[in-house]
Amino acid sequence: MLKKKNKYVVAVVGATGAVGEEMIATLEQREFPVEELRLFASGRSEGRTLTFKDAEIPVRTLSANAFKGVDIGLFSAGGERSKIWAPVAAKSGCVVIDNSSHWRMDPGVPLVVPEVNPQDLKWHKGIIANPSCSTIQMVVVLKPVHDAAKIKRVVVTTFQSVSGTGRKAMEELMQQTSDLLNFRQVQTNVYPHQIAFNCLPHIDQFLENGYTREEMKMVNETKKIMGDDSIRLTATTVRVPVFRCHSESLNIETEKKITADEVRAVLSAAPGIVVYDAPEKNIYPLAVDVVDKDETYVGRIREDESIEKGINMWIVADNLRRGAALNAVQIAEKLVETV
Numbered sequence: 001m002l003k004k005k006n007k008y009v010v011a012v013v014g015a016t017g018a019v020g021e022e023m024i025a026t027l028e029q030r031e032f033p034v035e036e037l038r039l040f041a042s043g044r045s046e047g048r049t050l051t052f053k054d055a056e057i058p059v060r061t062l063s064a065n066a067f068k069g070v071d072i073g074l075f076s077a078g079g080e081r082s083k084i085w086a087p088v089a090a091k092s093g094c095v096v097i098d099n100s101s102h103w104r105m106d107p108g109v110p111l112v113v114p115e116v117n118p119q120d121l122k123w124h125k126g127i128i129a130n131p132s133c134s135t136i137q138m139v140v141v142l143k144p145v146h147d148a149a150k151i152k153r154v155v156v157t158t159f160q161s162v163s164g165t166g167r168k169a170m171e172e173l174m175q176q177t178s179d180l181l182n183f184r185q186v187q188t189n190v191y192p193h194q195i196a197f198n199c200l201p202h203i204d205q206f207l208e209n210g211y212t213r214e215e216m217k218m219v220n221e222t223k224k225i226m227g228d229d230s231i232r233l234t235a236t237t238v239r240v241p242v243f244r245c246h247s248e249s250l251n252i253e254t255e256k257k258i259t260a261d262e263v264r265a266v267l268s269a270a271p272g273i274v275v276y277d278a279p280e281k282n283i284y285p286l287a288v289d290v291v292d293k294d295e296t297y298v299g300r301i302r303e304d305e306s307i308e309k310g311i312n313m314w315i316v317a318d319n320l321r322r323g324a325a326l327n328a329v330q331i332a333e334k335l336v337e338t339v
């Protein structure tokens, strides 16, 4: 378990990936007290170095002793690596903050968004899970509304950027866009269909109930983070040809009546949220404006006129930062604050 120190040995597993690189930048920007940074990726990255605070740090491959002396491990190398290596790291005394979906629904592993359920950090046993990017930005907004008016049901539709799939998907969108503009045939490798100039109502695998895994992650993770199984949620997740930032349309039905102005006031006072809502001036959150921002941006707040107690809104956050790296680093900050 973590011991109080002035500075900590931190490992980033999946350091060369879209999330890993953002984690390194976030540690540096937020001046996390790093004694030594160890970087890990696959054999493909052997020989590479990455920059942290003007130093070039070699990228290494994982091994049985990789976590010796490591205090905190930020994992973002996919579920299979987390399944195998998170327990190895935890056994050697490293606290793992895992970005993959592998441990999220394990009842022995807390699933934490620091603005929503920091109290769950207390019961970790060496592994803490970061929720999916689409869930994180949503629960930050749901929590204050739930506290004010008790949420009965949420209908969410997502518009998720390709960086949510990782580096190869960003390259695919770039390549397909360039090919189409140059009258060349497009190739599809990462997604089952062309993503450039298209929308795919399909994120992760389809399940027997007709939903995708991404949609069911939003349902199940929300209940676990909010600690309330009574919230009903239904999701449609869509991949759109945007490089960075996920947008989401939320329809929220509450038990108690709450007006649009009251929602604006509640959200303005809550941590991790920027209310950006002046439609008469064409002001509402946009993916291109929210890149690199820490907060979830909320706009188009209005009452749902088709039901008695309902609110609609549009929320946008940077999936690599708010939805992954920042959440992990905030968890690390909370951990070192409380040891």
Ligand SMILES: NC(=O)c1ccc[n+]([C@@H]2O[C@H](COP(=O)([O-])OP(=O)(O)OC[C@H]3O[C@@H](n4cnc5c(N)ncnc54)[C@H](OP(=O)(O)O)[C@@H]3O)[C@@H](O)[C@H]2O)c1
Pocket (backbone or CB within 6 Å): 013, 014, 015, 016, 017, 018, 019, 020, 040, 041, 042, 043, 044, 045, 046, 062, 075, 076, 077, 078, 079, 081, 099, 100, 101, 131, 132, 133, 163, 164, 165, 166, 167, 168, 319, 320, 323, 324
């Ligand atoms: N992208 C997002 O918005 C987001 C948000 C939340 C959570 N996540 C989760 O974070 C994880 C990484 O996502 P990403 O978007 O960063 O993917 P990515 O860009 O494809 O990066 C994957 C990383 O994993 C490393 N890796 C692959 N196989 C490995 C192995 N055998 N041993 C060690 N490292 C290995 C890769 O190293 P090489 O470069 O050497 O191949 C790379 O550093 C996934 O579990 C994803 O579900 C992603």
